[in-house]
Each structure stands twice: as C-alpha cells, then as structure tokens.
Amino acid sequence: MSNEWPLWEVFIRGQHGMSHRHVGSLHAPDAEMAIKNARDVYTRRNEGVSIWVVPAAQIAASSPSDKGPLFDPSRSKVYRHPTFFDIPDDVGAM
Amino acid sequence: MYAQMIQSEATTEDAEQLAAFQARIDAGERIEPKDWMPEGYRKTLIRQIGQHAHSEIVGQLPEGNWITRAPTLERKAILLAKVQDEAGHGLYLYCAAETLGISRDDLTEQLLSGRMKYSSIFNYPTLTWADVGAVGWLVDGAAIMNQVPLQRTSYGPYSRAMIRICKEESFHQRQGFDIMMKMAQGTEAQKRMAQDALNRFWYPSLMMFGPSDAESIHSTQNMAWRIKINSNDELRQKFVDQTVPQAEFLGLTIPDPNLRLNPETGHYDFSEPDWGEFFDVLRGNGPCNADRMEARQTAWSEGQWVRDGLMAHAAKKRARRVAAE
Ligand SMILES: [Fe+2]
C-alpha cells in the first residue's frame, strides 16, 4: 500500500520587507518536516529569510476557464490608471 | 541528454482544440497545470521530466562514490554541496512531473521497475578523483547545453524548474574544471589521470545528446510543442565547439584523431561516438547499470520504515492535538 507523504507548497520571503513568493513544492509527513525540507531544497544559497508551507490540498485556485469572467471586466476600466487623466504641465508634479 | 530519445505520444483530441493549444505555444504562452492540454503532450512531458528527474537522482551515485575520499576537506565540502544540488534538481523536477497527474511513488516505482530510464552517462564508473573533475566539466557541461534552452519550454512548472537548475549548474561545471586544472598542472601521474578521465568520458558525454534526430517524427512533434528546443546534433556541435578550446587550455588531448576545426563552417569536425555501445548501455548492459539500480532499490526499500514511521508519528501528533482541543 502506498503511504506517500503529502504534498506541501512552499513560499519563501526572499528579503526583509518583501512578500512570500511561491517557489515550488515538496513532500513531507508534517508541517515541521516540510519546513526543514524546504530549507534544504529551496534555500541552499541564502534565498530566504522566512518560509511558509501550506498543504497543497488546502489551496483553492481559480479555474482557467474562468479567466474571461474573472479578469476581463477590469480591462475596460482604463480610468483606474493615473495616465487616463491629462493634467496640464503647469499644474506641476501630481 | 538527461532525457534521451523521448518518444512523443499520440494525441487524439479534436482538431480545433489542438489548433488553439498549438497557437498558445506558438505565441510563447506558458501552459499551466490546470490548463487544457492534449493527452500526448501530457504523457510525453511526464516521460521527459520523469527521466530528467531520475537522471539527477541516479547521477548522484558516480560522484557520491568519491565524497569520502576527496583529497582535501575543502574538496569534500564542495563535492557534497554539488551532489546535494543534484538531489535538489531531482526534487524540483519530480514536483514538476507531479503537476501532470502522476504521483511521486508512481515515478519512483517506474524507475525501480525499469519502465522509466535515466541518462546513459550515469552507467559509467568514476574510477579516479580526476573522473570527478571530468564529470563536472563534461557531463554537467553537456547538461547545461540542453538545460539552458529548456528554460523557455512551453510547460510552466518545467520551465521554472529549469530556471532554478540553471542557476546552480554553473558552479557544478566550474568546480569540475577547477579539479581538471589542478590535475593537469600537477605531477606527471596526475596529468596522466586527467588525460585518462577525458579519454573515458569524452564519447559517453557526446552520447548524452542522443543519436541524430534530424529525421525523427518524435523530435518534430516535441519541437512543435516546445518541450524540445534544439536538435541533438545542434547541441552536440555546440558542446564540441565549446569544449575543445577548454581541453587545449588544460593541455589535454581530445581522444579523436578526426577532430579538426573546419575553416569553412567555423565548427569542429569530430568522430561520432559508438552508437552500438549507446544502445547497449540503454538496454542495461553498461558497466554500472546493475550497480545503479541496486543502489536505488536499496535506498527505497531500506527507507521504507523511515517513511512509514514519520507518517505514523505525524498521525499520532495530529490525534493528540485534536484530543487536546
Ligand atoms: Fe543537475
């Protein structure tokens, strides 16, 4: 019978002040071992100052087929970008 | 290469869907795990990434052979770090393969049963310390040739794994070349060892790229899918062109009487390796095939109680936590 270690997704904070970023995944029996393994697998060259591990089964993701309904509506809202507005040069920096 | 002679799997989906998929690849888009993909693309990638991962793992064995006998403490620490990197490369790649719907245990089982292969190069022995230098210089050097373009492969997780791997490979090749420099500038006996290592690893390194695939239908399909970027001959030529001047710098001789710079093409002409030997090694008859498989079998079966024990421990801790709440 297969008694495979569960899969964990690994997130690393590369530097102080930055957010954690997904770097990959690994197998481990529990969270504690997942963090230890993540250190060996993903931070052998000072790539991180902090590690998060999340059971892969706990991640909910949007589905590729929802890409249109989810993201298209924001395309037409160009006024959300500051460059939409023409402010005369005389006004100065804004 | 680390993944040699990957046959593409047939795909039977409807033409419109296939065309849309191909258009995404042609536009340079990355395919991600949950995206629709043809069955053939998925299966071919599992085979290719799996074989690549197995090569990284089995590839630890020839170099691991010298960790306890490295000539200095510093060389030992460097070799340990290099071999540990290869374990990491295997893990990045296994995870990429798993996003395609195959389990880690399945991948391991297929290696151990011989249904999945690893690169032919790791079935050659490392007889002397100079071989460790030759492996880093030539074998990692050949791997880099193939891995650098694969950073742009169409499958997102594979591409990201290759980017991580490429960042680490340059250290591998340089530490190997550094060993070769030391040996080539050493005593007569050391220089002879360096030359002997080059003599034995030259043709097996050329074989890593696989036989010419100029007319292969598999190769054409895999290139269209962008899971293969260059032809085998193209990469082999690049490798020879890069390596010959390095051998000259070392004062070592490439064991090929036909090797010469062709003034018309600007490339080196060279002898083909013995492809009979290559196929024989793939069939399991190389000098170390049995040793390598036995080492992996033993690691897997003797590790069983550790894997099970840690799972049992994790389950017990979970139960205690639940009881305490
Ligand atoms: Fe590697």
Ligand SMILES: [Fe+2]
């Ligand atoms: Fe390497």
